[in-house]
Amino acid sequence: MSTTTRSRLRLVVVQALVFSLFATLFVRLYYLQVIGGESYQAQAADQSVRDIVVQPQRGLIVDDQGRPLVANRTSWVISVDRTLLGKLEERQRTELVRRVSVVVDAEPEDVEARLVTCGDLGSVRDVCWNGSPYQPVPVATDVPKSVALRVLEQPEDYPGVLAEQQSVRSYPRPFGVNLAHVLGYLSPVTEDEFDLAAERDDRSLNGASVVGRAGVEKQYDEWLRGLPGYRRVAVDSMGRVLGDDSVVESTPGDTLVTSIDAKVQSVVERQLAERIKVQRATVDPVTGRRYEADSGAAVVLDARTGRVVAMASQPTYDPDVWTGGISESELARLYSEEAGTPLLSRATQGQFAPGSTWKPFMTAGALTNGYTTDTALACSSGFQVGNRVFKNYESGAYGSIGFAKALEVSCNTFFYRIGYDFWQRFGSDPADLGAKDPLVQEAKDFGFGSRTGIDLPGEAPGRIADRRWKQAYYESQKDYYCGIADKPQTDGTSDFVYRFSREFCLEGNLYRAGDAVNFSIGQGDTIVTPLQLARAYGALANGGTLWAPTVAKALVSPDGTVLRRLAPRKVAEVDVPQKYLDYIDGALQNVSRVGTMAWKLGGFPLDDVTVRAKTGSAEVYGKQSTGWVASYTEDYVVVMMISQGGTGSGSTGDGIRAIWEALYGIEGETVRPARAAIPGTVSPARLPQFLDDGSIMPPAVGE
Known part of the structure; x- marks a missing residue:
């Protein structure tokens, strides 16, 4: 082949290659711009928007x-x-x-x-x-x-x-x-x-x-x-x-x-904080040192509906610390035991022995299970069970008395005898898990040992320390205590811990007479929340209805339309005849007039505002007493407690009185309804008024 021919052939090949490249490019451009154009155009737009x-x-x-x-x-x-x-x-x-x-x-x-x-x-x-x-x-x-x-x-x-x-x-x-x-x-x-x-x-x-x-x-x-x-x-x-x-x-x-009323809430918070402050400056005559008064709570409920009117807990915290993010040091303080764990709501999550505030419910249990309003029992200075003497407060004695007087003077030994009697009759076998216990059942009927159902998260259930609980606790702890008991006592183990471990390992599951008498006065391992106690006293006030406490009343849209009303929710009716509820009510009136709360209500117009009350001082091993006062009228329930604060009336009585004075507008011995914290004295049934301009006004007059 000549040189000229080879040159022409190469030129043709090059031309063919160039043409094929242009053809490929043209096809690709056609695909991008015509066939796939809309898709790529959308993607390009997305990158700029x-x-x-x-x-x-x-x-x-x-x-x-x-x-x-x-x-x-x-x-x-x-x-x-x-x-x-x-x-x-x-x-x-x-x-x-x-x-x-x-x-x-x-x-x-x-x-x-x-x-x-x-x-x-x-x-x-x-x-x-x-x-x-x-x-x-x-x-x-x-x-x-x-x-x-x-x-x-x-x-x-x-x-x-x-x-x-x-x-x-x-x-x-x-x-x-x-x-x-x-x-x-x-x-x-x-x-x-x-x-x-x-x-x-x-x-x-x-x-x-x-x-x-x-x-x-x-x-x-x-x-x-x-x-x-x-x-x-x-x-x-x-x-x-x-x-x-x-x-x-x-x-x-x-x-x-x-349902919160800010004016009542302010009084409740101020009184709780003030009572804690006072108790911390007061010397405990038992220990000889000032009261720790490490925490406390107060609850005000509408007795007719269970709605929460006010609820306070101490220690507390400033909710503003969460706005914009919380620092590690602030968060650590909120969880700190040294600071009193301020995040813990003592009203709904704190669990404490109820002490003598428990006795009205034990009275209901006794009266509906064989005892009568004519029953008379000895209120002696002590009551012996086995080799232990269970004493009355300050070893006081009042002779032979009935239930009303026992509540009025808060006689422990009177209720010890009832608890012991039921234990002997129905459960003297300490290993019988199914034994009948009228007092335990009555406590459960009043809602203790289970959550109230309040519309707040994290509520604690409290605890009824009955036979089944004791057995379950024993099974969960026996390996630990038996491990201590099986080893020779060392210098690091105190005599008390060693003896307790040996006894627990052998018979920690047995429900003995001592457990029963302790239960009858709200001592031992039974614990309640302040809200549970307030709800149960609400049932005494309203004739036996247990309500699920509620904070929310309604949800309203931004334009003022009521989207949802949250009605009070009835949980149960307590099976206690009205005549017995009336009897307990009368006894609790006497607690305010001549009983353990009377010294804090001197000059209070009880004939116009009939406050029923029960005081309580719960003993806690290794700590100072927890003080309680639970009280109610036909309209409200007011409960206040202070952990390690001393006696119930001594620690919280003044605060309870101040709250009642605010609720009814009491000045000295005069009731002035116009000065009550809530207009009309009772909680409003209607909602605030949502106006067209976005403002919110109080509920309409005349509800």
Whole structure:
């Protein structure tokens, strides 16, 4: 083949290759621009448009008169746009994070931790970002306005850093109320909660949401949180916002109307705190040192419905510490035993021996199981069971008396005899788990040993220390105590612990006569919450109805529409004849007039406001006595207790009186209904008025 022919052949091959390349390019361009054009056009648009979540304003929480207990305020929030941050050089990125950390007063590593998406390598649980990857990430909330203005006025120093105002919780504190344990608090949504919400297609939660963690904030979180909105914005290639594309408005949360009355609540909180303060300065005649008065609680219920009018617990905390994030030191204090574990609500979660406040229910159990109102038993200074003498308070003796007098003077030995009698008749075999026990059954009928059903999370059940409980406790602890008993006593084990371990190992499951007599006066291993005791006294006040205590009355939409009314819920009727309830009622009136509470009610107009009361002083091994007063009228139940505070009337009597004076407008010996804390003296049946302009007014007059 000649040279010319070979050259022409090569040219043809090259031309063919060039043509095929152009043909391939043409086909590809045709596919991209014609066949797949719409898809790619949409993707390109998505890269220039972002959805930013607009957080809703959380619903209000108001009292029975419409006073705001929890509201909202605006807070400056510093956020970082990670898209723009990712386009910076490493050195520039590090410098920007450093600047942000300085301006928000945080460590650079803390800022970095907040910028990591949850689930990614290096993410820290409850700190990482679990929201949209296209949304600026909040790195500091509730910052001073001066900090926000510094970021806004120097955008060249803080590229991709935003300072915006958001809504956060505020606490108006009408009449100075705290109410922390009832209201609860908020904290950021967790990764698990966010994932679960995504699975359920729950649009009310997003990565920047806060969630109720306690109190009514948790119980009614789904109603209070509202629905987030979305702002679609156009951005340039550097991620800078060019303008809004579209907006879907957020929906504010619903308002929660409660049965709490802020004016009564303020009196209850103030009296509880004052009584604890006084007792801490008072010397305990038994131990010779000042009372510890380490905690306390007070509850006011509407006797007719079980609604919670006021509820206080000490120690308490400032709910504002959670706003904008809580520090590690503050969180540690809230859980600290040294600080008294302020997060624990003593009213619903604290469990204490009820002492003599238990006796009205033991009276009901005795009267419905063979005893009569004519029964007379010895109120001696002591009562011997086996080789132990169970004594009366200060070894007092009153001769042969009936139930009414026994309640009036709070005679222990009178009730010891009843407990011992039932034990002998029905359960003298200490190993018989199924033995009948009328007093235990009566306590259970009044709701003790189980949760009341209040609409607050975390309620404690209390404990009825009957035969089955003792057997279960023995089985759970016998290996531990038998382990001590089986070994020779060492220097590290006290004589008491060693002897107790040996006895427990041998017969710790047996329900003996001593257990029965202790139970009859609210001592031993039986424990109750202040709310349980208040609810049971409510049944004495209203003729035998046990209500599930409720805090919420209604949920109202932002436009004022009542979405849901939460009616009082009846749990049970106590099977005690009305004649016996009336008999107990009369005896408790005498406790206030001439009995153990009379010295605290001198000059109180009992003929106009008939207060029934029962005092109690529960002995706790290794501690000072827990003081109780439980009281009621036809309208309300008022209970107050102080742990390690001394006798019931001595520690809480003045506080109980002050609360009753506030409830009925009592000044000296005169009742002035117009000055009662609640207009009309009794809790309103109607809801506050929600006006068209958004304001909330008290319930209409005449209800």
